[in-house]
Amino acid sequence: MAHNNLPKNHASLVVHGEDRSGIVAAVASVLAKHGANIVSLDQHSEDPEGGAFFQRTVMHVPDLTAAMPALTAHLEAVVGDELGLEWRLRDLSTPLRVAILASKSDHCLLDLLWRQRRGELPISVPMVISNHTDVAEDVRFFGIPFFHIPTPAGGDRTEAEAEIVKLLADNTDLVVLARYMQILSGSFLKEVGVPVINIHHSFLPAFIGAGPYKRAKERGVKLIGSTAHYVTEDLDEGPIIEQDVVRVSHEESLAELVRRGADVERQVLARAVLWHCEDRVIRNGNRTIVF
Structure with a gap:
């Protein structure tokens, strides 16, 4: 657009x-x-x-x-x-080229594409890459190229990462992991050569890694949240850009926590992408200054 x-x-x-x-x-x-x-x-x-x-x-x-x-x-x-x-x-009149990596979950991905189409994000999206085909038709509806690069479960992801790097080379200024659910290697991050933003479905540093909503339910927390951060080699440890929370109680089921958390994830990721693309975020070691 x-x-x-x-x-x-x-x-x-x-x-x-x-x-x-x-x-x-x-x-x-x-x-x-x-x-x-x-x-x-x-x-x-x-x-x-x-x-x-x-x-x-x-x-x-x-x-x-x-x-x-x-x-x-x-x-x-x-x-x-x-x-x-x-x-x-x-x-600032030139939109940043933002490639999106996604998996099966579509809520963060489609929210970014919708905001971009409406002009709410100063970005262009040259491609969406996914290790599954679940979101392919939705992405193509927006007129954006979709690439399916499967990743072997528990196996060597070197070949898949190399394919992604080839697609991203000279085509992107930022990579966004919209619930990509894959751990990226240090060599991948180095070869891509542009910042990578991830959305994690917990209020970090709580519940790092997989299954945070399930662990939050088991722990009986009264707040669930989401965190957008820059990706580093250390899982979910990169500089935090934005966070938000929603209050919950013992009455909510796990499915309800996931549903309510998805709303927070969308908003937090959209704000982080917007602020990065407006040059409002300055990295300082493992922290950020956000103007």
């Missing part, structure tokens, strides 16, 4: 590194010299004396495309070289 609602001539600038005096002034000075008008600015310092500094700026630049090369070079000279900070600049 056409993303007519994306802001034209708007860019985001994310800066982070060791805090020191003069960062905000230096960044603002560079932007002003290229005719940028700051629309919004968020910043956070963990400690003004040697702590970490984080900043997200959204700006309007007349004829952004023409201004990008010179603006990029100037930012590298001042922010990168002089201040020694990490930074990234992105044209």
Whole structure:
């Protein structure tokens, strides 16, 4: 679909590194010299004396495309070289390419596709990959290519992962696991080379791994939740982007917990994808700063 609602001539600038005096002034000075008008600015310092500094700026630049090369070079000279900070600049009128990996469950997958079609997510979806064919027709209804790559139960997944990497290569800026239910290897994450976001159906760090609703029911919890996080080699241990919960009681059956949890999963994953694609999330070790 056409993303007519994306802001034209708007860019985001994310800066982070060791805090020191003069960062905000230096960044603002560079932007002003290229005719940028700051629309919004968020910043956070963990400690003004040697702590970490984080900043997200959204700006309007007349004829952004023409201004990008010179603006990029100037930012590298001042922010990168002089201040020694990490930074990234992105044209917000260009949607990120988000590939989705799914399994049999369709609620998170279809919610993302529906939001993308309505223009609620600033993304394009080049493909959906699944280890089952249950969601194939639903995906094709949205006009999105569907690829079936089965994974052997309990066996070596190297070949399947290699096929997925080939499909994703140069075609995606983000991978989303919409209840994919497969553990990805460290080599896969390295070869894909883009961030991977997962939705886990519990309020981490509680109930890591498989069967969290069943374990929540057995434990008699009064809250169930969901967590969207970046994927690392450690199962369900990556930096958390977003979480939410819903109150439950002893009266709910396991099936009811699953049904109510699915609503939370959809909302949490959608918010995490939106925030990532708007450059609102900055990773800091195993934590995130979300503006």
